[in-house]
Amino acid sequence: MAKLDIPDNLWTKCSKCNAAIFNKDLEANLKVCPKCNYHFKLSAAERIAYTVDEGTFEEFDPALEPKDFLGFVDTEPYSKRINSAKLKAGTKEAIITGKGTIGTLPAAMGIMDFSYMGGSMGSVVGEKVTRIIEYAIDHKLPVIIVSSSGGARMQEGIMSLMQMAKTSAALGRLREYHLPYISIMTDPTTGGTSASYAMLGDINLAEPGALICFAGPRVIEQTIRQKLPPGFQRAEYLQQHGMVDKVVHRKDMRDILIKTLEFFKG
Amino acid sequence: MAKEEIKKNLMGFEKPLEELYKKIEHLNKVSSSGKMDFKEEIKMVEKRIEASRRDIFSQLTPIQTTQVARHISRPTTLDYINYIFQDFVELHGDRNFADDLAMVGGFAKLDGLPCMVIGHQKGMNTKENLYRNFGMAHPEGYRKALRLMRLADRFNRPIITFIDTPGAYPGIGAEERGQAEAVAKNLRAMAELSVPFIAIVTGEGGSGGALGIGMGNKVLMLEFSIYSVISPEGCASILFRDASRAAEAAKNMKITAKDLLELGVIDDIIKEPLGGAHQDAEQTAKNIKAGILKHLEGLKNLSSRELIADRYNKYRKMGIFAEVAELADAHDSKS
Ligand SMILES: [Zn+2]
Numbered sequence: 001m002a003k004l005d006i007p008d009n010l011w012t013k014c015s016k017c018n019a020a021i022f023n024k025d026l027e028a029n030l031k032v033c034p035k036c037n038y039h040f041k042l043s044a045a046e047r048i049a050y051t052v053d054e055g056t057f058e059e060f061d062p063a064l065e066p067k068d069f070l071g072f073v074d075t076e077p078y079s080k081r082i083n084s085a086k087l088k089a090g091t092k093e094a095i096i097t098g099k100g101t102i103g104t105l106p107a108a109m110g111i112m113d114f115s116y117m118g119g120s121m122g123s124v125v126g127e128k129v130t131r132i133i134e135y136a137i138d139h140k141l142p143v144i145i146v147s148s149s150g151g152a153r154m155q156e157g158i159m160s161l162m163q164m165a166k167t168s169a170a171l172g173r174l175r176e177y178h179l180p181y182i183s184i185m186t187d188p189t190t191g192g193t194s195a196s197y198a199m200l201g202d203i204n205l206a207e208p209g210a211l212i213c214f215a216g217p218r219v220i221e222q223t224i225r226q227k228l229p230p231g232f233q234r235a236e237y238l239q240q241h242g243m244v245d246k247v248v249h250r251k252d253m254r255d256i257l258i259k260t261l262e263f264f265k266g
Numbered sequence: 267m268a269k270e271e272i273k274k275n276l277m278g279f280e281k282p283l284e285e286l287y288k289k290i291e292h293l294n295k296v297s298s299s300g301k302m303d304f305k306e307e308i309k310m311v312e313k314r315i316e317a318s319r320r321d322i323f324s325q326l327t328p329i330q331t332t333q334v335a336r337h338i339s340r341p342t343t344l345d346y347i348n349y350i351f352q353d354f355v356e357l358h359g360d361r362n363f364a365d366d367l368a369m370v371g372g373f374a375k376l377d378g379l380p381c382m383v384i385g386h387q388k389g390m391n392t393k394e395n396l397y398r399n400f401g402m403a404h405p406e407g408y409r410k411a412l413r414l415m416r417l418a419d420r421f422n423r424p425i426i427t428f429i430d431t432p433g434a435y436p437g438i439g440a441e442e443r444g445q446a447e448a449v450a451k452n453l454r455a456m457a458e459l460s461v462p463f464i465a466i467v468t469g470e471g472g473s474g475g476a477l478g479i480g481m482g483n484k485v486l487m488l489e490f491s492i493y494s495v496i497s498p499e500g501c502a503s504i505l506f507r508d509a510s511r512a513a514e515a516a517k518n519m520k521i522t523a524k525d526l527l528e529l530g531v532i533d534d535i536i537k538e539p540l541g542g543a544h545q546d547a548e549q550t551a552k553n554i555k556a557g558i559l560k561h562l563e564g565l566k567n568l569s570s571r572e573l574i575a576d577r578y579n580k581y582r583k584m585g586i587f588a589e590v591a592e593l594a595d596a597h598d599s600k601s
Contacts, residue, residue, distance in 0.1 A: 069586040072518050074505035123585035130582065152473075152495045154505060157519040158531050161473060161495040162584035165481050168450060169457035169581050176458075192495070194446035195434075195474045200454055214445035214474070215436030219500075223436050233441055243444050 044113040057100035078155040089116035097132040103258035108136035110145040119149035122156040126163025133170040147198040151191020164196035180264040206235035328516035334490040341547040343385030343428040349551030366407030382418035385428030402435035405448035434475030456481035460570035487523035489538040494521040
């Protein structure tokens, strides 16, 4: 009962178990609910802070910004959406790319941010992913991409679809150079993102409970008109079905990444 | 469906033709009763049908084009294979789980040249469509396609794919067996093929399910086919929360052959007979064949390495964005 007297800005309600958690406890627990283990979504900046050695991250290509080249209008023009997304997410696109070290091991990285238009993949996301892969090839670095994305960005039409081709082709080149790619799938990783770079990891890691799929549960339910099995399309289910190497709790992610990078280190 | 029946199987926007077809039917009936000969009149009505159809088809909206692309009598991959190629030998299965009937493939000769042909397979009626799962492949379909592409790659045979699918199938088994992984792996693998590869969108180019066999050196589209990141209905139900606004979504997304040629996503448009491919499958196939031959000619002098580079560069260029000068620079120029 006492919780009710606490000002709103000091605590957060868990979206899974409804527990009220002090923000400072939540932060200390890497934004994982201490009661039910629900992994809250992270901004790209938070993910970098939790994963990369402090002070080592250097951002690449911050100047890339989306363009409303189709003149796309749904409930509002895409050009307007771009502006509001920037304000809401505090980033210029749904991914931040760059390089840094993890346990002193260097890597090229891409970290998606769901708060920017649902982490949707348009031209900028595809271009930044491709550039970071090409950078890794040029500098003989492993690639780590953290996905958090509802899939392709409809407002860029077919060009979003083509980003799947572009990024996957770049990963093919990375392979030819015998450089490793670690894909980390977080909630959610779906549609065009899962059907391209997210599923192509030499190592596919996933956060507990993350929705990972090609078609979303709603679309499937509408198509087959039957209830979906429990845990369907969640990270654990994907591990069970052989699509994910390992479901990794957020508190263990850095450690697993270091061990993985050590395995691959030339 | 008989040829004559197909011609009269009108789409909503072809309504103005209905009266004219009825007139012909009537004239035929009277003629066959033997009393009078209306040959001339029938010819005139047929001319009017043609003129009216030409008019209608010269200004199709994107959602009308979608209807043509999805027409139940639209020729399928196997139809085109039979018209265009000789000695087709169908090959089944992904060597892993099953044979997916929504994806067909095998080798065949194109005027004597051995090729690998692969495509989504739809049906032309409900029964066939149930058998073919409406052209929506499961992971095993994409894996079969990949197996055949790699086979062609090893033996230096060109690859021709026919794209006509609402999308990769959204179902429990499809997800369990890794639909996303299957499509993704195909994308990566297609980029590495060292043989000439031509993809043709013949009907519905439905998103990842279409692209999953579509990363050709050249990508061609039939005049009234569509290619999109999501179906117009799907787009409308997400963005407008109203699937009935599909027409708007179709217009917004730019899904027609002409649009995609302008965007540089495809390389060529293949003409369809008046009224769409279903009006004359054989003629459509002839046009497709001419397109394939023309573009194979352009690729035949490229080495394996050049073919891979050509494909990489083609997709590497795709994307439209702004690269804005750093804010810091802007400040500098002000001060
Ligand atoms: Zn909780």
